[in-house]
Amino acid sequence: MTCENGCRDGLEHSSQTWAARKQALTAESSSRWAGSITKATHDQWALSRRGQFVHIQVLEAGVRTIAHRLSLPLGEKGGKRVPGGYRTRQEWFAKTRRLHVLEGRLEREQADRDNGVVRVVRGGKKLVRARHNLEAAGLTETAWRERWEAARWFLAADGESGKRHGNETIRVTPDGEISIKLPAPLAEYANARHGRYVLVGRVRFRHRGSEWADRVAANRAVAYRIHYDVARGRWYLTASWQVPPAQTIPLTAALADGVIGVDTNDDHLAAWRLDTDGNPIGSPRRFFFDRSGTTTHRDAQVRHALTRLLNWAKTCGVKAIAIENLDFAADKTREKHGRKKHFRQLISGMPTGKLRARLTSMADQTGIAIIAVDPAYTSKWGAQHWQKPLTSNKRKTTRHDAAAVAIGRRAQGHPIRRRTAPPRTHQSDGYGHRTVQAESVAPGREGNRPRIPGPRTRSMPPGRGANAVDQNAQHRSGRSAEHEFRQQDSLPLSL
Known part of the structure; x- marks a missing residue:
């Protein structure tokens, strides 16, 4: 009922309409369970809205692509990011028919989106489709009915920080004991104080059990969901909690x-x-x-x-x-x-x-x-x-x-391409191997090479390399290229 009312509200859905549905349901159960039920139906409605928006985006992308390819001549090649034209006349004709189909679907989805209409199936569309073809699904009508009812049987309750063990509706103690706060019409079935029903079985969490124990001990909010697995014939309890947003670092x-x-x-x-x-x-x-x-x-x-x-x-x-x-x-x-x-x-x-x-x-x-x-x-x-x-x-x-x-x-922030060595004739060592290039701010990058002691291998007059750095001091016409501004171009990171 609440899901139908939530879908019926459409775009007029607000906190006031939500509160009105919760108040109407409280008279039949309790305030705590009414809030849990309306919250679950609201989350399902919001999930359907997000799925509807994604489906519209996919339809729009398909319509744009087909319309573009139909506008091109037959056999025209496309680019890296743009498809080309269709190959044959038969394919072109088939795509025109598919374009009309997609445009019709897109028009219906956009109308539902504007009116706030969503399609919600309790139990899932997969089981609904399986009902119409039981042989392919490998199920009998009785087995399908069991799965269909089990998919609609569940208890869910959000947690509350500050309450005992983080949840007042479905409470799980550190030793695994489960107790449920019964609504007022079912208070006669309680087997513990304060209208609570304690289950016989106990639970144990193998995955992140230590984190769950820390939250329960500190009375931090933990949400629980109880559901039945038909294939295994067991009841399962799932615990979940919200992780605080991570702090951003430089x-x-x-x-x-x-x-x-x-x-x-x-x-x-x-x-x-x-x-x-x-x-x-x-x-x-x-x-x-x-x-x-x-x-x-x-x-x-x-x-x-x-x-x-x-x-x-x-x-x-x-x-x-x-x-x-x-x-x-x-x-x-x-x-x-x-x-x-x-x-x-x-x-x-x-x-x-x-x-x-x-x-x-x-x-x-x-x-x-x-x-x-x-x-x-x-x-x-x-x-x-x-x-x-x-x-x-x-x-x-x-x-x-x-x-x-x-x-x-x-x-x-580095460029993807590697820094390669300069051309062979431009290497300062005279056909040597030099790959390290000093930056413009490196100290002493224009200075002379240090004098290596040892015997001379050829005759050089004293002071031959005194002005090796200053290219303008040598017998050359014009300004040297080393004094000009140089900048290495880089490839664009995105196009």
Whole structure:
């Protein structure tokens, strides 16, 4: 009822309408449970609104891409970031029909967005679709009904700081005892004082159990959710709490001990440690993860890879990790890469947003800063300037390793390309090997070379090198080039 009322409010949803729904539900249960129920339905409505906005963005990107490709002649080639025209007349005609379909969907979604209408299914759309095709889902009608009812059975309550053990509605003691504050109509079923019902079983948290125990002992807010798993035939209790925002530190302080550049790929993270001058140190590291299997397995694989990355950063003493700020929201549509099905599957499977968000939350606990850099041309320029110099007989540097170096240098503010030696005829040592170039502020950079004691190898008059620095004092016409202003151009970091 509350969810239907919340969806019915639409754009008129406010704290006043929320309070009115809570007051109407309080008469049937209690103020505490009414607040918990309305909060859960409001969060579901807000989640649906965010999903609706993302869906509209995807439809708009598809419409723009198809309209652009239809406006081009058949067979016209595209650029690096702009697709070309369609190859055949049949494909062009099929895309015109798809354009009308997408425009119709976009018009309906925008109308729902303007009116505040969302589609919320308690239990999930996946189970609803499975009901219409039970054979493909491998379920009977009775088994589906059990899962459908279990998906709608749950108890959730937000925590309150200052209350006993951080939650007054669903209370869990440090030794694992669970008690529920029953509403007034169900007070006769209480088996403890103050209208509470104590469950027989006890809980134990294996993941972050010490953090949960610290919060419970300090009476800090902890939210709980009780749900039933039909496949295992067990009830589960999930605890969650909000981590305070991390304090921002200056970029110079984060980069004081160097940085670790990380290149994100579909099956591994390529990382390389850089010193304060942007030079690679040691050997590159790779942290692999498997994207196959269930969602829980994929999340565990990503979390394990990030844990190993953070542990390596702590071992190296580095306080910053640089990672690309990737976003494939506009590139996942088949309109932009229609024939490149493998490429679309590749970028759709890369957990870029989830990986970046999880890395940020996990790094906050270890005191490591995360720096998001522009991903433009990091793989291309890294392979061009760093892959060959870092390759040896004992180590083969890949494009991903070179991209990690480029990402780390960009986070430090250094140009990606390496400083190369001047031309052979311009080297001051006379066909010698000189790669170090003194900066304009280096003291004594225009001074004479120190006299090395020892026997002379050729006849030189005394004082021959006295005026070697002052080029204008020598017999040359015009002003010397060394006194002119020189500046080395750098490649653009983003286009």
